[in-house]
Amino acid sequence: MPYDSARLPEYLAAAQEAARAGAAVLESWRGRFVVREKARADLVSEADQASQDVVKAYLLGRFPEHQFVGEEESFGKPIEATRPAAGSAPAWVVDPLDGTANYVHDVPAYCVSIGLVVDGTPVVGVIYDPRLDEMFAAAAGLGATLNGKPMSVSGIATVRDGMIATGFPSNYERQLRNLEVWKAVSAEAQSLRRNGSTALALAYVACGRFDGYWAFDNWAWDVAAGFVMVTEAGGTVTTLDGGEPDPFRHDSLVTNGKLHAELGRLIHNR
Known part of the structure; x- marks a missing residue:
């Protein structure tokens, strides 16, 4: 079977490893990438693709039966065209560089985001901020953590x-x-x-x-x-x-x- 809920801890650990690998690529490119513009105020660098390549290779190397939906190859498609077919294999849904404009301008507010989606429902989520070295991670039924410690939403009521x-x-x-x-x-x-x-x-x-x-x-x-x-x-x-x-x-x-x-x-x- 391509998806087994008992393997959620394995999927979560793999996503964290992949996020760190992608972020390492971003940091190696920072300050030396060549910027190009694909739409007004929508900057993208060669670092995006390099990060995605590393994340994709790692995840599909570990789980070749899974699908991969990456921001880089999906850009410009209608959103429904990026949706995996019902009943198909689990899909890793990845933004290899979220906060591109921040990254381009060296504002420390960007990350690698990796989700695992099964039949339209996210079951694993990892968001890694390399500048603050903050690893946010969660899996269905397993709770959510920040750098390995449990985290929870605020109690603000209004x-x-x-x-x-x-x-x-x-x-x-x-x-x-x-x-x-x-x-x-x-x-x-x-x-x-x-x-x-x-x-x-x-x-x-x-x-x-x-x-x-x-x-x-x-x-x-x-x-x-x-x-x-x-x-x-x-x-x-x-x-x-x-x-x-x-x-x-x-x-x-x-x-x-x-x-x-x-x-x-x-x-x-x-």
Whole structure:
């Protein structure tokens, strides 16, 4: 069988090893890569591909029966075209460099994100920040950890007391929708953040640094790891309309659970 839940600890350990290997490539390239532009304000470097190559080789070398969905070869496809077929083998869903613009400008807020998705549901999530040497990890039913120690979402009960995060697409026209929500939430929240890395934002919800996160324009490689991480840390993940979480949809609402309904209302009633 290509997926065996009893092997979750093995899959989780492998994802952590792969994340460290990919991050080592990023750090070796930092400061010497050649930047090119594939869309306005959407910078990418040769380091992306080099990191993904290492991660892919490691994971498929360990688990050749699995699938691989990487950001680099999937860029430009409709999101549904990146969804593995129902009933197919488990898929590693990987962003080899989340927070590319930060990386390009040497802002220390980027990471390698690796999720394992089975029949549309993330079951393993690893997010590794090489600059802070922080390894966020989780697997279904096994809890969530930060550098090996258990982590959990915050206990903040209201948006008024919360630090809320979001993400914006690179396309300006598509940013306008979220700017309206930003305005509405900023009138209520203690503070808002746009850290430039969706994966890290979700990891921060999982460990209690952020209390909530919303977005209209994510991709599966941005959120697959974070979804299982937040859930295992005690938080709540839905679509923006309150539906079941789906990493292969663009929209998501991710919180500590306590302020989930309130944040959802703010987004919809702006």
